[in-house]
Amino acid sequence: MKNHRKKKISFLANFVLDEICQNGLVDLHAIANYEELPVHYDHYESNTFDGMLVYYNSKFHIHINLDKGNTSNSRRGRFTLAHELGHYLIDEHRIALKYGFMSAHQSKNSLLNKDLIEQEADYFASCLLLPEKQFRLACAKKQFSIDLMINLSDQFHVSLMAAILRFIEIGSREFMIVASKRGIVQWFSKSTDFAKLKFRFNVGYSLPNDSISCKYACIVNRDFTTNIEEVDTDTWFYNSYYPLFVYEQCYYSQINGYLITLVWFS
Numbered sequence: 184m185k186n187h188r189k190k191k192i193s194f195l196a197n198f199v200l201d202e203i204c205q206n207g208l209v210d211l212h213a214i215a216n217y218e219e220l221p222v223h224y225d226h227y228e229s230n231t232f233d234g235m236l237v238y239y240n241s242k243f244h245i246h247i248n249l250d251k252g253n254t255s256n257s258r259r260g261r262f263t264l265a266h267e268l269g270h271y272l273i274d275e276h277r278i279a280l281k282y283g284f285m286s287a288h289q290s291k292n293s294l295l296n297k298d299l300i301e302q303e304a305d306y307f308a309s310c311l312l313l314p315e316k317q318f319r320l321a322c323a324k325k326q327f328s329i330d331l332m333i334n335l336s337d338q339f340h341v342s343l344m345a346a347i348l349r350f351i352e353i354g355s356r357e358f359m360i361v362a363s364k365r366g367i368v369q370w371f372s373k374s375t376d377f378a379k380l381k382f383r384f385n386v387g388y389s390l391p392n393d394s395i396s397c398k399y400a401c402i403v404n405r406d407f408t409t410n411i412e413e414v415d416t417d418t419w420f421y422n423s424y425y426p427l428f429v430y431e432q433c434y435y436s437q438i439n440g441y442l443i444t445l446v447w448f449s
Contacts, residue, residue: 184302192303195272196310208340209312211264212255215245220271222264226250232289234263236270238280243271251292258342259292262308266290269307276300294344294362294370294441313339313349327356329408329434329445343434343443348372358447359419364440366390366400378448380420393418395431396444402435409433419446 203214215222220243227248234253235246245267247253253260267290270276279285290301313335321338325331336346347360351374359373361384368386383391390397395412411432416422419429426448434443 184299184306188303189306192269192273192307193310193315196307197314199272199311200314209265209314211261211268211311214268215264218268218271220245220268222247224249224253224255233259233292234267234290235287236267236276236280236290237287243277243281245271258336258340258345261312262341262345263290263292265308265311266292266304268311269304270300273303273307276304309345309349309352312341312345315353318349318353319355322350322355327358327447328411329432329443332445333434343436344439344441347443347445356447358445361390361396361444361446362441363390363396363400363444364442365403366397369441378420378425380416380422380425383417383419383421390444391418394444396433396442399433399435400442403437403440406436407434 199214200209203217204210212222222245224247227246227250229250231248233248233251237244237246245264247260247263251259253263270280276285280287285300290304296302296305318335318339321335322331332343332346332350335350336343339346351358351360351372354374357374357377359371359377361371362369366389368384368388368390370386390400393414395409395414399407399409409432411430413428414431416425416427416429430447430449432445
């Protein structure tokens with residue numbers, strides 16, 4: 184997503200917050216009610232969509248799938264609703280749907296979504312649920328770790344991944360996140376100020392052999408968080424100039440099956 188689109192979407196989310204939800208946990212249903220936008224929670228089977236914005240009989244409707252855990256107060260449900268509100272409030276999305284330039288499509292919560300329309304709605308949801316000013320205050324003077332990410336996800340009632348991705352965008356520390364399943368890298372991201380180093384891993388291939396992540400890659404029968412440990416920088420990167428070690432910490436949840444690894448310099 185281009186920076187000018189991020190700025191526009193962030194501005195839109197902040198405008199909505201200033202107008203409707205100025206304090207406390209963001210009330211998504213208050214936003215929907217303000218827009219006179221009906222939200223329908225129903226059972227649409229677990230192998231279909233999380234949410235969908237549709238236009239029929241000259242009116243927009245949001246449909247939320249309970250069969251995928253999207254209740255009105257669940258973290259997944261809140262992100263799904265915020266995402267669909269994004270489709271409605273982003274002018275280009277709403278107008279395209281209304282006039283048939285874009286058909287109603289099924290949104291699915293996924294790390295691997297490459298569709299630009301979906302990425303924009305995800306970014307709107309992130310800006311709306313984790314407002315920049317409050318998020319920065321919540322991060323201030325806190326030690327960086329998985330525990331901080333968990334505390335942020337609890338405070339803003341979002342998933343751990345949503346909190347981590349927001350921290351990448353506006354947080355106070357440079358770091359990298361790697362998501363893997365059974366030792367195979369599925370996805371990664373890093374903050375814009377992270378050191379420009381060549382990686383010793385690739386998506387679709389194994390985690391680095393000497394990483395903490397590799398040691399825990401096959402433990403899938405319980406949730407866990409590892410200690411923060413120092414590992415050689417050469418474990419993760421081809422290194423010539425940077426410090427000799429990095430910090431690494433892992434988190435696994437049976438809910439989504441991803442081993443989440445954070446890597447950062449001192």
